[in-house]
Amino acid sequence: MNRIQEQFPLLKEKVHGKPIVYLDNAATAQRPVSVLKAVDDFYRHDNANPHRGVYELAVRATDAFEDARKVVAGFIGVKDAAELIFTRNATEALNLIAYSYGLNFLSEGDGITISIAEHHSNLVPWQHVAGVVGASLDYLYLTDGARISDEEIAAKITEKTKLVSVAHISNVLGVQLPVEKIVKRAHEVGAIVVLDCAQSIPHFPVDVEKLGVDFAVFSGHKMYAPLGIGALWGRRDLLEKMPPFLSGGDMIDSVEEQVTTYAPIPQKFEAGTQDAAGAVGLAAAVKFMQEIGWEKITRIEHELMAYALEGMRQIPHVTILGGDIPANERYGAISFLVEDVHPHDVASILDADGVCIRAGHHCAQPLLHHLDVYATSRISFAVYNTKEDIDAFLESLKKVRGVMGYGA
Ligand SMILES: Cc1ncc(COP(=O)(O)O)c(C=O)c1O
Incomplete structure (x- = not known):
C-alpha cells in the first residue's frame, strides 16, 4: 500500500477473501483516518447542540461548526462564509434552490435549461418547478459524441431562459460540460446559473467566483467526507431575497403567534439541529485534500x-461511452459496455474478484435513453487508486465474456 492508501482503513479489508479494489468513487468515496478521527473527536470532546447554548461545550460545538463553514467556503473560493x-x-x-428560488422567482412562460447529462437530482426538481409555475424545461443535448456544441448552447439558452442548471462533470461519461460558455450565454440573456459540482469537487479545484456561477452545490461523501453532509453556495443577494426552504428551530429571528421573522443567512436555510460532526468531517476532508495538493x-x-x-x-467487445473523448478531457469516471453481457452481470463477475464497480442507469435515465443504452458499467477513481487497481480490474474484465459462456 502507498502512503495515501495507508490512510484508508477500509481499503485494508477483504471481500470474498480478496483485497478490495474500490472503483466506485463517483457513487461515494472512502474516508481517511483524519476524517474519521475528526468526527470521533467532535463526539468525544465537543458534542452539544450548535447555536443553542451558552455553556462552554455548546460554544465549542458552535465554533467547530462555524470554523468548518469557513474551511469549506475557502475551499471553493468563497470569501463570505455566510x-x-x-x-x-x-x-x-x-431542492433548496428549486423550491426556494425556482417556485418563487420563475413564472409561466419562463424557460429552465438543463443538460441531458444531468443526474436525476438536477433534473427531477426542475421538472417539478416547471410543472408548478408553467415554465418550459429545455435540454442541452450532446450534439457531438459526448460534447455540447456552441450552436446547442445558443439554441437552448434564449431570451426566455431564466435559470440554467448543469453538472460540472457528468457522473456517467466523466466529461466536463462547457461551463464557461454556458455561463457566458446564460448571463447574456439574464439567466442565473446553478452548477452541480458533485462530480468535479473531488477531482480539480472549483472556484465558484472565478467560474462566475450564481449557485453551486456538492456532496461531502464523494470527496472523502462523511455521508449526510453537503453544501450549497449562493450569491448573497439571491440568498437574501429567497424565502426559507425548511422552517422551524434555528432559522428564526423572532417568532410570534402569527408571524415569524427569519435569521440572516446562512441560518435562514439551516432549520433544525445541524450535522455539526459531519461539517467537521467535511472540513477535515478538505484539509486531507489540501495536504496532498x-x-x-x-496528476x-x-x-x-x-x-x-x-x-x-x-x-475486445468492450465499448467505452464517449469513446473518442481523450483522457485529458475526462475526470473520475468511465462508463462502458461489454457486448452481450448485462452491466449487472459484469459488476457481479468483477465483485467475485474483489473489484467494486457500479452498474445500472446511474440516476441518469434521460441521458442513457439519449445515448440509446439501458444501463452501463462504470469505474470511477479517487486519489488512493493505483495502476495495480486498474490492472486487477482489467484482468477481471477480460474474463467476463468467458464466464458468461461467450468466446474471446
Ligand atoms: C452529478 C451528480 N449530481 C448530484 C448527485 C447527487 O448526490 P447525492 O446523492 O449525494 O445528493 C450525484 C450523485 O451521484 C451526481 O453524480
Whole structure:
C-alpha cells in the first residue's frame, strides 16, 4: 500500500477473501483516518447542540461548526462564509434552490435549461418547478459524441431562459460540460446559473467566483467526507431575497403567534439541529485534500484515467461511452459496455474478484435513453487508486465474456 492508501482503513479489508479494489468513487468515496478521527473527536470532546447554548461545550460545538463553514467556503473560493449553507447533500441543496428560488422567482412562460447529462437530482426538481409555475424545461443535448456544441448552447439558452442548471462533470461519461460558455450565454440573456459540482469537487479545484456561477452545490461523501453532509453556495443577494426552504428551530429571528421573522443567512436555510460532526468531517476532508495538493491529485487521477482507457481499448467487445473523448478531457469516471453481457452481470463477475464497480442507469435515465443504452458499467477513481487497481480490474474484465459462456 502507498502512503495515501495507508490512510484508508477500509481499503485494508477483504471481500470474498480478496483485497478490495474500490472503483466506485463517483457513487461515494472512502474516508481517511483524519476524517474519521475528526468526527470521533467532535463526539468525544465537543458534542452539544450548535447555536443553542451558552455553556462552554455548546460554544465549542458552535465554533467547530462555524470554523468548518469557513474551511469549506475557502475551499471553493468563497470569501463570505455566510453564503455557504450546509445541507445533507447535493440533492438537498438542489431542492433548496428549486423550491426556494425556482417556485418563487420563475413564472409561466419562463424557460429552465438543463443538460441531458444531468443526474436525476438536477433534473427531477426542475421538472417539478416547471410543472408548478408553467415554465418550459429545455435540454442541452450532446450534439457531438459526448460534447455540447456552441450552436446547442445558443439554441437552448434564449431570451426566455431564466435559470440554467448543469453538472460540472457528468457522473456517467466523466466529461466536463462547457461551463464557461454556458455561463457566458446564460448571463447574456439574464439567466442565473446553478452548477452541480458533485462530480468535479473531488477531482480539480472549483472556484465558484472565478467560474462566475450564481449557485453551486456538492456532496461531502464523494470527496472523502462523511455521508449526510453537503453544501450549497449562493450569491448573497439571491440568498437574501429567497424565502426559507425548511422552517422551524434555528432559522428564526423572532417568532410570534402569527408571524415569524427569519435569521440572516446562512441560518435562514439551516432549520433544525445541524450535522455539526459531519461539517467537521467535511472540513477535515478538505484539509486531507489540501495536504496532498491539487497538483498531485490531478496528476494521479489523470494517469489512472489514461492507463485505464488504454487498457480497456485493448479488450475486445468492450465499448467505452464517449469513446473518442481523450483522457485529458475526462475526470473520475468511465462508463462502458461489454457486448452481450448485462452491466449487472459484469459488476457481479468483477465483485467475485474483489473489484467494486457500479452498474445500472446511474440516476441518469434521460441521458442513457439519449445515448440509446439501458444501463452501463462504470469505474470511477479517487486519489488512493493505483495502476495495480486498474490492472486487477482489467484482468477481471477480460474474463467476463468467458464466464458468461461467450468466446474471446
Ligand atoms: C452529478 C451528480 N449530481 C448530484 C448527485 C447527487 O448526490 P447525492 O446523492 O449525494 O445528493 C450525484 C450523485 O451521484 C451526481 O453524480
